[in-house]
Each structure stands twice: as C-alpha cells, then as structure tokens.
Amino acid sequence: MADPACERLALIGVGLIGSSIARAARQFGAARHVAVMDSSQEVVRRASELGLADVATQDYAQAVGGADLVIVCTPVGVCGDVAQSLAPHLQKGAVVSDVGSVKGAVVAQMTPHLTEPARFIPAHPIAGTEFSGPDSGFATLFQNRWCILTPPENADAAAVEKLTKFWMRLGANVETMSVAHHDAVLALTSHLPHLIAYNIVGTADDFGDETRSEVIKFSASGFRDFTRIAASDPIMWRDIFLANKDAVLQMLGRFNEDLSVLQRMIRRGDGEGLLEFFSRTRDIRRSIIEQGQDTAAPDFGRRAEGR
Ligand SMILES: NC(=O)C1=CN([C@@H]2O[C@H](COP(=O)(O)OP(=O)(O)OC[C@H]3O[C@@H](n4cnc5c(N)ncnc54)[C@H](O)[C@@H]3O)[C@@H](O)[C@H]2O)C=CC1
Numbered sequence: 015m016a017d018p019a020c021e022r023l024a025l026i027g028v029g030l031i032g033s034s035i036a037r038a039a040r041q042f043g044a045a046r047h048v049a050v051m052d053s054s055q056e057v058v059r060r061a062s063e064l065g066l067a068d069v070a071t072q073d074y075a076q077a078v079g080g081a082d083l084v085i086v087c088t089p090v091g092v093c094g095d096v097a098q099s100l101a102p103h104l105q106k107g108a109v110v111s112d113v114g115s116v117k118g119a120v121v122a123q124m125t126p127h128l129t130e131p132a133r134f135i136p137a138h139p140i141a142g143t144e145f146s147g148p149d150s151g152f153a154t155l156f157q158n159r160w161c162i163l164t165p166p167e168n169a170d171a172a173a174v175e176k177l178t179k180f181w182m183r184l185g186a187n188v189e190t191m192s193v194a195h196h197d198a199v200l201a202l203t204s205h206l207p208h209l210i211a212y213n214i215v216g217t218a219d220d221f222g223d224e225t226r227s228e229v230i231k232f233s234a235s236g237f238r239d240f241t242r243i244a245a246s247d248p249i250m251w252r253d254i255f256l257a258n259k260d261a262v263l264q265m266l267g268r269f270n271e272d273l274s275v276l277q278r279m280i281r282r283g284d285g286e287g288l289l290e291f292f293s294r295t296r297d298i299r300r301s302i303i304e305q306g307q308d309t310a311a312p313d314f315g316r317r318a319e320g321r
C-alpha cells in the first residue's frame with residue numbers, strides 16, 4: 015500500500031459510519047491496518063463475519079493500543095464515556111477524532127479525558143443514510159461529500175494534516191470551521207429538516223388508522239421523502255437534538271416565524287407573495303444542483319457500487 019494516510023486505524027462503533035470508514039479505508043488504501051471495536055457483541059460478530067477489519071473486538075485496549083488514528087463513531091450521547099474508556103490505551107502521539115453530527119457537546123464531553131487535547135481533531139462527514147448498523151455501510155459513502163473539521167485553536171498542525179489526508183483519501187472534500195459555526199449551520203441544514211420530517215410523519219400517524227392507510231396508499235413523493243428521513247435511527251437523533259439544543263431551538267424559532275408568514279399569505283389569498291416566495295426557494299434548489307450536490311447518499315452509494 016503506497017503512502018497510506020495512517021498506519022493503524024481504530025474505529026470505535028461499527029455502525030453505518032464506522033463500517034463505511036472501515037470499508038473505504040481498505041478499499042482506497044487509507045490505512046495499513048484497521049481495528050474495529052463495538053460495545054455490542056452482536057455488532058462485533060457481524061463485523062467479523064463481513065470481514066470489515068483486521069481486528070474486531072469489544073475490547074478498547076485491543077482496538078486502540080498501537081493505533082495512530084482513532085475515530086469515535088458512536089452516537090454523540092456516549093462520546094464522553096467512550097473517550098474516558100479509550101484514553102488509557104492511547105499510544106503517545108495518536109490522533110483522536112470523531113464523526114458526530116454535533117460538535118460543541120462532543121468536544122465538551124471528550125476533551126477532558128484526553129491527555130493530548132491538541133491532537134483531538136473533531137470531524138463530521140456530511141454523508142449518511144437513514145439506515146444504521148454494520149450491514150448498511152458502503153465504501154463510497156464519502157465520495158464527493160463534505161467532511162467538516164473543527165480543530166481547537168491550539169490544534170497540532172500535523173494532526174490536522176493527517177486527518178485531512180485521511181478523509182480526502184476516502185473521497186471527501188475537507189473544510190475547516192469553528193465548532194459554534196458548525197453547530198449553527200447544521201442545525202439549519204440537517205437537524206431542523208429531520209425534526210420537521212419526524213413531526214409531519216408523526217402528525218399523519220396521529221390521524222388514526224384510516225388516514226394512515228390512505229397516507230401510505232396515496233403518499234406523493236413529498237411525503238415519501240419525509241418518511242425516509244423520519245426512519246432515521248431514534249437513538250442517534252435523540253442524542254443530536256439533546257446535544258445541539260440551543261442552536262436547534264434558535265433555528266426552530268426562526269422557522270416558526272417564517273411559517274407564520276406563509277400561513278398569513280394563504281389566509282389572505284396573497285398569490286403574489288406565495289409566488290415570489292416559491293420562486294426564491296426554487297433558485298436555491300437550482301444552485302445546489304449546479305454545484306453537483308444533488309446526489310442523495312443512499313442511491314448515490316448503491317449506484318456507485320453497482321448494488
Ligand atoms: N447516520 C448518518 O447518516 C450519520 C451519522 N453521523 C454520526 O455518526 C455517529 C454514528 O452514527 P451511525 O453510524 O449512523 O450509528 P449506528 O447506530 O449505525 O452505529 C453506532 C454504533 O455504535 C455502537 N456503540 C454505541 N455505544 C457504544 C459504546 N459506548 N462503545 C462502543 N460502541 C458503541 C453501537 O453498538 C453501534 O454499532 C453518530 O454520532 C452520528 O451523529 C454522521 C454523519 C451521518
């Protein structure tokens with residue numbers, strides 16, 4: 015393997031993201047040796063069956079010992095406990111990272127346990143699906159997607175460089191920003207849309223059996239798209255909303271205000287207002303497509319792998 019981004023990679027948590035990183039790291043030569051660790055015996059068994067890594071274990075020491083890059087891929091709510099458990103086994107100089115959808119809470123939970131905090135470089139690949147578990151991962155998940163790094167101010171430059179090289183090897187485009195900026199942007203672009211999807215599907219469900227079956231029968235693509243998002247992992251999303259509470263509540267306040275404006279336009283029969291509003295939003299969609307960001311991850315991944 016010519017010039018891998020790291021020698022020994024350890025992934026803690028082998029679900030959708032951990033198993034996708036394991037697959038990609040091998041396929042694209044990003045690591046010479048891959049160890050995966052999970053607290054679930056069933057997941058470790060499945061990771062072994064799938065041949066995802068050189069080592070699959072429930073033991074922190076076995077996974078983390080000797081690793082030069084350790085990436086925590088668990089739900090954000092347990093990141094602090096995971097950092098505490100892995101810290102005693104870290105090799106000196108190892109780079110530690112994560113993939114959590116929220117950065118502020120993860121940094122606050124993990125940093126106090128790490129003896130070399132300047133080598134903790136938080137990250138968030140903006141790529142995923144509504145599926146979870148080791149079977150749902152795929153090597154091309156990160157191709158042509160963003161991975162945001164939020165290094166601390168005193169970050170070790172070599173650690174940032176190593177992680178950047180790693181994610182680029184997996185096919186991602188890497189951008190760096192502050193923790194607070196990340197959490198505000200993602201509250202709007204990812205967390206709020208998930209909340210809206212959970213809410214609208216819940217509303218349909220609350221209407222009772224007859225409406226529910228009609229919803230399934232007649233669901234137009236708009237509602238179908240919401241049901242895909244609302245099928246996302248409940249533990250992961252509970253943790254995200256609890257961890258990014260302030261930014262999500264702020265965006266939700268803004269969202270409610272804007273919804274009231276639309277509500278008033280409908281009530282007043284303000285066709286011109288609605289037309290102007292919908293034309294503006296159509297332009298946003300067009301610019302997303304022009305930037306080549308229109309590939310829904312699940313389809314993109316399967317197409318790319320020919321599945
Ligand atoms: N699912 C998605 O689309 C994306 C998820 N993320 C982030 O990636 C992280 C992982 O998400 P997924 O892979 O989707 O979740 P997942 O549910 O597929 O996998 C999580 C794995 O972590 C394991 N785990 C839980 N507690 C643990 C502990 N204390 N020690 C060791 N392992 C433990 C679970 O057994 C499970 O196998 C989350 O923090 C999420 O915010 C980031 C980008 C996209």
Ligand SMILES: O=C(O)C(=O)Cc1ccc(O)cc1
Binds near residue numbers: 142
């Ligand atoms: O499935 C989808 O549409 C997603 O939005 C996946 C996703 C979920 C969480 C993230 O932090 C990033 C991406």
